[in-house]
Amino acid sequence: MRADLLTDAVDGLDEALAAVDGFDEVLVAGLLRPQPAQADGLFALADAVAGSPLASRVAEAAEKAAAGAAGEDHFIALAAARTALLGSVHDALTVRVEEAVGRPRAEEGTDGAGSPGDGDEHAAHLHVAAREWLCDLARAGWRGIDHELVAGAAPVVSAMLPDPALRRLVTLLDGFAAELAASCPGATLERVPVRRWADLWSRALLLTVPGAAHAPATAEVSGRLLPLGVDLQEHATAVQAQVHAVFEPADGGASRLVRASVSAPKPDTVVGAGLWQLLRPRMSLLAAVSEGRAMELDAMPVTAEGDLIWDDARARTGEPVEIFTTARVALPTAAAFATAPLDRHPARIAVPVLVEGYDVEEEDGAVAFRIAGQRLPVDTGRIPAAGPLTPEAVASSGACIGLLRWDAGEFLLQPLAVERKAGRKTVAVHAGAWAGGTTDKAGVRAEKAATDAVEVLRERAGKLLRK
Numbered sequence: 001m002r003a004d005l006l007t008d009a010v011d012g013l014d015e016a017l018a019a020v021d022g023f024d025e026v027l028v029a030g031l032l033r034p035q036p037a038q039a040d041g042l043f044a045l046a047d048a049v050a051g052s053p054l055a056s057r058v059a060e061a062a063e064k065a066a067a068g069a070a071g072e073d074h075f076i077a078l079a080a081a082r083t084a085l086l087g088s089v090h091d092a093l094t095v096r097v098e099e100a101v102g103r104p105r106a107e108e109g110t111d112g113a114g115s116p117g118d119g120d121e122h123a124a125h126l127h128v129a130a131r132e133w134l135c136d137l138a139r140a141g142w143r144g145i146d147h148e149l150v151a152g153a154a155p156v157v158s159a160m161l162p163d164p165a166l167r168r169l170v171t172l173l174d175g176f177a178a179e180l181a182a183s184c185p186g187a188t189l190e191r192v193p194v195r196r197w198a199d200l201w202s203r204a205l206l207l208t209v210p211g212a213a214h215a216p217a218t219a220e221v222s223g224r225l226l227p228l229g230v231d232l233q234e235h236a237t238a239v240q241a242q243v244h245a246v247f248e249p250a251d252g253g254a255s256r257l258v259r260a261s262v263s264a265p266k267p268d269t270v271v272g273a274g275l276w277q278l279l280r281p282r283m284s285l286l287a288a289v290s291e292g293r294a295m296e297l298d299a300m301p302v303t304a305e306g307d308l309i310w311d312d313a314r315a316r317t318g319e320p321v322e323i324f325t326t327a328r329v330a331l332p333t334a335a336a337f338a339t340a341p342l343d344r345h346p347a348r349i350a351v352p353v354l355v356e357g358y359d360v361e362e363e364d365g366a367v368a369f370r371i372a373g374q375r376l377p378v379d380t381g382r383i384p385a386a387g388p389l390t391p392e393a394v395a396s397s398g399a400c401i402g403l404l405r406w407d408a409g410e411f412l413l414q415p416l417a418v419e420r421k422a423g424r425k426t427v428a429v430h431a432g433a434w435a436g437g438t439t440d441k442a443g444v445r446a447e448k449a450a451t452d453a454v455e456v457l458r459e460r461a462g463k464l465l466r467k
Contacts, residue, residue: 001355003374005100006404006411010092016085019048023082024198030141031065039066042078049081075135076209079202087344093406094339097351101404104254104335123166127208129156130173134205137180142197145186153177169207176200199345206342218309220299223250224318225258225308226326227289228352229401229416230432232275232384239266239275241435243285244352244403244416246330247297255334257352260285260308267457272385273434273443274450280436284312290436294318306337323417324428327354327401350403355413360395367395369413379405379412388440389415389431396420397429 022041029038042062049058058081061074070078098105133152140149153173160170180197183189206212226246233240240263247258262283270278280286288295296318301309331354339348355376358369367378378400380391394400397418405412417430434443 001353001371002100002102003371003376005096006376007374008096010096013089013092016048016089019044020082020085020198021195023078024194026065027138027198027201028142028192028194030139030144031070032068032139032141032144034066034068042066045078045081045085048085052084054081054084070135070138072131072135075138076131076205079205082198082202083206083342083344086346087341089346090339090344090349093346093349094351097349097404097411101332101351101353103332123163124210126156126160126163126166127169127210129159130169131205131208133173134201134208137201141186142192142194143186143189145180145184147181147184150177150180150184169204172200172204172207176204199347203342212342217304218301219304221247221249221302222298222300223296224248225260225285225295225297225315226321226323226330227285227294228323228326228331229403229430230286230289230387230435231350231382231403231414231416232386232431234266234271234275234384234386236268237265239264239278241276241279241283241286241432243289243432244350246326246334248330255330256306257334257336258302258306258308260310262286262310267453269453269457270450272450273387273438273446274453275384275386276435276437277447277450283310284315284317285310286432287436288317289430289432290434290438291317292320292322294321304337305340305343322428323401323430324354324399324419327352346406349406350414351405352401352416353404353413354399354401356399358398358400360397362395367391369400377410377412378402379407379414382414384431386446387431387434388443389418389429389433393420393429394418398426 023045026038026041029035031038042065046055046059046062049055054077057077061070061077064070064074065078133156136149136152137145154177157170157174157177160166160173186192224247226248228244228246231242231244233242240261242259242261245258245260246255248255260283262279264278264282266275266278276286285295295315298314300311300314303309331352336351355369355371358371361368361370361375367380369376369378378394380394383389383391383394394415397420399419400413400415401417402413402415405414415431417428419426419428434440438444438447
């Protein structure tokens with residue numbers, strides 16, 4: 001890996017992010033009565049897209065917003081400009097990663113968008129209602145939010161929930177409103193999550209545009225799936241496991257990088273290795289990952305972005321495989337799928353890579369790999385407690401499979417598995433090793449504790465229902 005390319009400056013990156021940051025600060029105070037500093041942020045955003053097809057619409061939107069007279073179309077134009085800038089950052093960083101790892105370029109494809117007229121009249125009215133609420137948020141600003149304003153999302157969410165076609169937008173609106181409600185009143189906040197709330201606001205606003213929240217285009221694929229590792233993401237009320245893998249088509253076509261995800265609601269008392277109990281029944285792939293086996297897929301649906309829509313009936317367990325062999329042999333030639341326009345964001349970058357021959361540096365609890373003289377920070381904070389992989393194992397490793405991410409202005413490596421010495425042997429330690437079950441003492445204890453917690457909750461729920 002050309003680690004030097006990950007530390008070299010990317011032309012135009014700082015300027016694009018500065019324009020985004022300037023606009024995000026505009027949303028902190030709101031656009032009901034804009035101040036001169038806010039006008040500067042609006043015009044800087046317009047200048048940043050002056051050479052694009054958005055130029056005239058964003059310039060008009062910036063003028064109207066600076067005068068406190070912006071309407072829905074103007075806010076949509078501003079959100080589109082912000083999204084386009086972050087999309088350009090995503091694309092530039094993705095190209096840099098491909099150059100650094102020497103992997104084939106992602107193939108461009110269609111995003112499966114429907115026509116602007118998609119959807120029925122009821123859905124159109126709900127889109128309008130959602131836009132009105134989001135525009136009211138922009139006018140009030142994050143410092144101006146209160147419970148009355150945030151509560152305006154509740155009837156929109158309730159009306160959208162029965163419609164599966166609106167599930168993507170309603171999930172975002174519901175979560176965003178809950179987060180804002182927990183932070184009210186905005187005037188008393190010590191710290192505003194400026195970038196995060198602007199991300200959620202702009203994405204939600206664009207998803208209200210007819211045809212934007214389409215169902216992703218899918219195809220069916222058959223062949224062999226070679227897992228690389230599991231990224232476990234935990235929330236207080238939900239958990240998701242995302243398996244990164246190399247797919248080898250049965251027809252002999254080029255191998256591709258794919259993902260398969262499974263999620264489940266969870267009580268906050270189920271943590272650590274107990275999380276796998278919630279996920280295992282929903283995806284047989286987790287057992288294959290834990291056992292170190294490939295899977296044979298037969299007409300498995302896959303989206304245009306490379307996400308497998310997992311169906312256990314279309315998969316069977318294959319022969320044993322070793323993930324570091326997969327990473328050394330199959331990963332270098334596997335191409336990624338293209339990213340859909342609305343999903344192009346630096347936070348979405350998660351590229352599977354194999355790094356070897358590095359020196360480990362530790363300082364104040366932070367771990368970094370020194371590769372050919374270049375420092376690559378390691379994000380050990382993302383290592384889940386639901387597996388045997390630990391920061392200590394990473395610090396004593398000689399090879400690592402991980403996800404290359406970009407955060408706070410630099411590339412980071414999130415470990416999924418490492419190779420390390422155990423006596424005279426080299427052993428692999430996987431973050432997802434307990435996904436299908438474990439005989440490890442720590443894992444067994446954690447699973448038993450989770451089982452006990454779930455049984456208690458079921459018993460209590462049963463009593464409540466009987467009453």
